[in-house]
Amino acid sequence: MSAVIARDSRTPWSTVTRPPARWWRDASAAFAWAVVLFVVALWVSGGGLTDFGALGDGLTNVGRLAGLLASALILLQVLLLARIPIVEQAWGQDELARVHRLVGFTSFTLILTHIGLVMVGYSVGTGVGVVGTFLDEVLHSPGMLLALAGALALVMVVVTSVKMARRRLRYESWHLLHLYAYLGAGLALPHQLWSGADFRASTASTVFWWGLYGAALASVLIFRVAVPLARSLRHRLVVSEVVAESPTVTSVVLTGRNLHRLPVRAGQFFQWRFLDGAGWSRANPYSLSAAPDGHSLRLTVEGVGDSSERLGGLRPGTRVLVEGPYGRLHAGVRTREKSVLIGAGIGITPLRALLEELPPGPDATVLIYRVGSRDDLVLSEELVSLAASRGARVTAVVGHRQLSGDSWLPVEASHVDDAEALRRIVPDIAERDVYVCGAPAWMDAVIAAARSAGVPEEAIHHERFSY
Numbered sequence: 001m002s003a004v005i006a007r008d009s010r011t012p013w014s015t016v017t018r019p020p021a022r023w024w025r026d027a028s029a030a031f032a033w034a035v036v037l038f039v040v041a042l043w044v045s046g047g048g049l050t051d052f053g054a055l056g057d058g059l060t061n062v063g064r065l066a067g068l069l070a071s072a073l074i075l076l077q078v079l080l081l082a083r084i085p086i087v088e089q090a091w092g093q094d095e096l097a098r099v100h101r102l103v104g105f106t107s108f109t110l111i112l113t114h115i116g117l118v119m120v121g122y123s124v125g126t127g128v129g130v131v132g133t134f135l136d137e138v139l140h141s142p143g144m145l146l147a148l149a150g151a152l153a154l155v156m157v158v159v160t161s162v163k164m165a166r167r168r169l170r171y172e173s174w175h176l177l178h179l180y181a182y183l184g185a186g187l188a189l190p191h192q193l194w195s196g197a198d199f200r201a202s203t204a205s206t207v208f209w210w211g212l213y214g215a216a217l218a219s220v221l222i223f224r225v226a227v228p229l230a231r232s233l234r235h236r237l238v239v240s241e242v243v244a245e246s247p248t249v250t251s252v253v254l255t256g257r258n259l260h261r262l263p264v265r266a267g268q269f270f271q272w273r274f275l276d277g278a279g280w281s282r283a284n285p286y287s288l289s290a291a292p293d294g295h296s297l298r299l300t301v302e303g304v305g306d307s308s309e310r311l312g313g314l315r316p317g318t319r320v321l322v323e324g325p326y327g328r329l330h331a332g333v334r335t336r337e338k339s340v341l342i343g344a345g346i347g348i349t350p351l352r353a354l355l356e357e358l359p360p361g362p363d364a365t366v367l368i369y370r371v372g373s374r375d376d377l378v379l380s381e382e383l384v385s386l387a388a389s390r391g392a393r394v395t396a397v398v399g400h401r402q403l404s405g406d407s408w409l410p411v412e413a414s415h416v417d418d419a420e421a422l423r424r425i426v427p428d429i430a431e432r433d434v435y436v437c438g439a440p441a442w443m444d445a446v447i448a449a450a451r452s453a454g455v456p457e458e459a460i461h462h463e464r465f466s467y
């Protein structure tokens with residue numbers, strides 16, 4: 001078991017990542033709605049409401065609106081996922097992933113509607129039918145072949161994201177296919193430029209569309225490429241120690257230059273690339289398992305597949321590239337004096353780091369650690385000793401999960417109500433912030449129980465260990 005990394009005074013770097021005010025979240029949502037409304041306004045000003053004379057015109061007209069909205073939503077998606085710090089901190093990864101899924105499926109439906117309505121509309125009265133019209137458009141209209149390729153790329157992204165297909169794919173394969181969404185968005189541009197009259201209908205329209213495409217491209221290049229590269233070069237992280245915590249769990253300690261300037265807080269995570277040959281091409285998210293002390297970072301990883309299992313064999317001196325820090329599971333989002341940290345399995349890692357950073361005091365923090373068996377407890381010695389030094393209380397809830405899968409409690413406690421169990425362990429839970437981390441289904445059960453126990457929505461903070 002590795003030694004406790006304890007820190008008694010709050011260090012200046014722990015205040016670097018401040019969560020943006022709540023209104024940033026509302027402001028970014030308002031921006032997205034404003035974009036959608038502006039697209040509708042452009043369509044209306046281009047004759048959208050009056051172009052309903054003949055059946056074909058009417059269908060094409062509505063199809064045009066669907067296409068414009070689909071383009072805007074896809075570009076908003078790119079902005080949403082560009083990891084713009086203020087957006088990422090305002091929403092949090094879990095919420096962004098949920099919105100991404102919703103907007104993704106909506107824009108996909110709009111693309112299909114666009115293609116369907118425009119083709120049927122064009123075909124009315126031509127005598128060549130919908131298929132003939134479709135082929136004619138693809139083969140003879142400028143940019144249309146590229147747009148079709150783009151649409152097919154997006155179809156592939158959506159199909160591989162449907163739950164059943166997603167389960168059958170390795171994460172890396174799914175992620176690689178998902179990147180084709182950028183290609184899909186890019187390939188739609190030529191047909192908007194060449195044949196999409198809406199793109200060039202007015203100066204406002206041209207400025208708007210170029211602005212949106214430009215902002216999406218710039219934010220990806222800046223926040224997903226330039227900033228991570230600059231940060232990695234600046235801090236030059238290297239593996240300094242590899243510690244076996246259990247037969248399946250490994251801690252990796254990293255050192256680097258000027259780590260006191262890295263704007264990271266306990267509870268956050270990075271995407272890590274270990275440059276030891278095969279590792280450079282794969283970025284995996286791991287949370288810090290100790291509060292950053294300005295000199296080193298530590299992550300603790302359970303081996304569940306190729307990348308995570310490989311970490312046990314890392315050699316000291318291995319260079320590491322990082323993207324991040326990301327995540328809202330840090331002390332800066334607190335709304336109350338006291339907290340409860342509830343983690344399951346390897347989900348304990350960010351909570352272990354948070355325990356080190358949250359204000360000390362008698363019973364100020366309660367940590368509930370849910371595991372299947374005592375052998376699954378990791379970092380337990382340091383948790384106990386850290387809790388003692390900070391006046392915190394640690395409760396392990398041990399036992400196999402219930403078959404129904406909708407309770408956070410073990411089968412031995414199936415007679416106890418989920419919320420009641422929380423209240424028994426932490427009677428004043430309704431007056432505390434609740435931080436939750438673990439497997440998605442288990443987290444859903446804990447969050448539901450916390451709500452039933454009276455914890456308000458804004459005091460519940462969570463990070464899922466899978467997207």
Ligand SMILES: Cc1cc2nc3c(=O)[nH]c(=O)nc-3n(C[C@H](O)[C@H](O)[C@H](O)COP(=O)(O)OP(=O)(O)OC[C@H]3O[C@@H](n4cnc5c(N)ncnc54)[C@H](O)[C@@H]3O)c2cc1C
Nearest residue numbers: 171283284285286287300301302305306307308349465466
């Ligand atoms: C925000 C966050 C923080 C995490 N922190 C920790 C941690 O501190 N300790 C820890 O042990 N685990 C953590 N995980 C889980 C860890 O990222 C995965 O277990 C690991 O990436 C698995 O990769 P693999 O190649 O070993 O296994 P695989 O067999 O390739 O994957 C197993 C499962 O892990 C998930 N996964 C794989 N690769 C990625 C990826 N690049 N991005 C997101 N999910 C992926 C997928 O759900 C996949 O089905 C975290 C995950 C997230 C999303």
